[in-house]
Amino acid sequence: xxxxxxxxxxxxxxxxxxxxxxxxxxxxxxxxxxxxxxxxxxxxxxxxxxxxxxxxxxxxxxxxxxxxxxxxxxxxxxxxxxxxxxxxxxxxxxxxxxxxxxxxxx
Amino acid sequence: xxxxxxxxxxxxxxxxxxxxxxxxxxxxxxxxxxxxxxxxxxxxxxxxxxxxxxxxxxxxxxxxxxxxxxxxxxxxxxxxxxxxxxxxxxxxxxxxxxxxxxxxxxxxxxxxxxxxxxx
Numbered sequence: 001x002x003x004x005x006x007x008x009x010x011x012x013x014x015x016x017x018x019x020x021x022x023x024x025x026x027x028x029x030x031x032x033x034x035x036x037x038x039x040x041x042x043x044x045x046x047x048x049x050x051x052x053x054x055x056x057x058x059x060x061x062x063x064x065x066x067x068x069x070x071x072x073x074x075x076x077x078x079x080x081x082x083x084x085x086x087x088x089x090x091x092x093x094x095x096x097x098x099x100x101x102x103x104x105x106x
Numbered sequence: 107x108x109x110x111x112x113x114x115x116x117x118x119x120x121x122x123x124x125x126x127x128x129x130x131x132x133x134x135x136x137x138x139x140x141x142x143x144x145x146x147x148x149x150x151x152x153x154x155x156x157x158x159x160x161x162x163x164x165x166x167x168x169x170x171x172x173x174x175x176x177x178x179x180x181x182x183x184x185x186x187x188x189x190x191x192x193x194x195x196x197x198x199x200x201x202x203x204x205x206x207x208x209x210x211x212x213x214x215x216x217x218x219x220x221x222x223x224x225x
Contacts, residue, residue, distance in 0.1 A: 097151040
């Protein structure tokens, strides 16, 4: 089965750039989506289809995907960006989520 | 505004059954695909399965851990998708979310309903 690997935790200083990676075999050939989840809340998609940002998501969120790694980038990270982030792809008619990365904004 | 509301969660015994509902408003339900995703306490997201619109075939797909035990159905007259869970195991304990499935990404999630499987 297809697996996605994310770092357990990522830290970023307030106002700096955070990068959260999502590793998978030839993931660059797949469409990657990113979700943000804050404690006690449902997930929210922040990037879909590698690099599209839904309406209402701040421009500081962006995505890229190539080779074996997809990356969620948060420019000028804000305190409200502190959350868990999950990547997701489809493989063999099933949705696969990464294990999630906890972003801490220092 | 799109709104999804899950209901039906609660306590079930191992080997027992439970049916969850996901009622959708704010869009054309007959065209809507819906996925179920669960999250065990303190753990990450796990996709459970999905049902596509009847217009697109009405088919279902399931994750390996629930295949043969869970069934997803829909009632378009009630704008509702159901998750029928049987042969429940303690490992099925989780918050269950439904979400609109846009063919690849999931958007417009419900608030979730907690299922606890315990003797």
